[in-house]
Amino acid sequence: MFNPDDLHESNLSHIRSREVRVAYLYLIRIAQGLVGYRCEPNMKGVVRTFRYYVGAEQPFAFIVNADSLLFYFRKPAMSRFSLEDLSEIFDEVKVPRKDEITVRVQKLTDAQTLMERIFGFRDAYHRSPPGRVR
Numbered sequence: 001m002f003n004p005d006d007l008h009e010s011n012l013s014h015i016r017s018r019e020v021r022v023a024y025l026y027l028i029r030i031a032q033g034l035v036g037y038r039c040e041p042n043m044k045g046v047v048r049t050f051r052y053y054v055g056a057e058q059p060f061a062f063i064v065n066a067d068s069l070l071f072y073f074r075k076p077a078m079s080r081f082s083l084e085d086l087s088e089i090f091d092e093v094k095v096p097r098k099d100e101i102t103v104r105v106q107k108l109t110d111a112q113t114l115m116e117r118i119f120g121f122r123d124a125y126h127r128s129p130p131g132r133v134r
Helices: 004-014 018-032 083-089 108-119
Strands: 038-044 047-054 057-064 069-074 100-105
Touching: 004 018, 004 038, 004 047, 018 038, 018 047, 018 069, 018 100, 018 108, 083 100, 083 108, 100 108
Parallel strands: none
Antiparallel strands: 038 047, 047 057, 057 069, 069 100
16 A cells, blocks of 8 residues: 555656646645545556545546646546537647546646636635636
């Protein structure tokens, strides 16, 4: 079993870009406060992942790359999000496999927009920017 603190430290060391490190820290901070989710870093071989679980299902995850985070919408979440919808918001959106959509996260604003789109808020206190309706 992996120690989450060691994995976070290793992930931060692996990321070369300061902007991506900030986005990573933001995403894990938000994950800590998600009610009904169990969120944790993991390794799948040499691939660094962070997974969001609801019971046994894994609707979201992201891969920690040196220059970006690759956020996955998986089958349990696919009914709520479409490729077209996400493509209007984010620069790099793909369908690598049936029942998966990926969004490339390269900076804090990408991560904030992603969390607001998925969970309806963009800070750790579950607030949206002024003038936005959840």
